[in-house]
Amino acid sequence: MKIGIMQPYLFPYIGYFQLIQAVDIFVFLDDVNYIKRGYINRNEILLNGHPHRFTKPVNQVSQNRFINQHQYSKQCNLITVFEQAYKNAPNYTAIMPMLTSILNASGNVAYVNGSAIKLVFEYLGLHKQFAFSSEIEHDTALRGQDKIIAICKAVDALTYVNPPGGRSLYDEITFARAGLELTFLSPELGSYPQLSDEFIPSLSLIDMLMMNSEPAIVEQLNDYKLLRE
Secondary structure (H helix, E strand, O other), X not given: OEEEEEOOOOOOOHHHHHHHHXXXXXXXXXXXXXXXXXXXXXXXXXXXXXXXXXXXXXXXXXXXXXXXXXXEOOOOOHHHHHHHHHOOOOOHHHHHHHHHHHHOOOEEHHHHHHHHHHHHHHHOOOOOEEEEHHHOOXXXXXXXXXXXXXXXXXXXXOEEEEOHHHOOOOOHHHHHHOOOEEEEEEEOOOOOOOOOOOOOOOOOHHHHHHHOOHHHHHHHHOOEEEEEO
């Protein structure tokens, strides 16, 4: 069984969704410290043909508390931004209600972000297995590579799949000693129609959802390779 483990991000780019597509179970790593100015509560869309950073407000952010110990604010003025950005997009009517439900949601940051990702897969008609690391019995005092291995073993995974950026963080020999195969996702980030004169890659998946049919998005989700170290 293949497993992927990542912090729960808010509508991340397609590479994140490709990782989920590549595994049998995906675990939202929610019992780790919050990262300020990261992608947990923000990403980029196109606004008037240019990249635009959007941020969903979080109450009392602290890097000394876990992601799941943070709450989204009840105040969020992003709806108008997205309406302005995508009112002329072909899938605006289909995507905006889902987007509105997440942007208006308050409460636990990890849960809201995880719910957003689940909604995307439901929209695409893809059935995936999800879990939160805080719900998996393991030694929560562990950090880094040791924590990842503990989670893998707790769910009887045989292969851990990680984005290419994790190559410097994990050691193949250590995983092998734990009975795990270490592999890395190599995403193929193809172009697609945008509301821009020039294609801009690695935006939030919202941009792709607004502009493409479900089959076209699923095709891109499957456009990756799994590589060993």
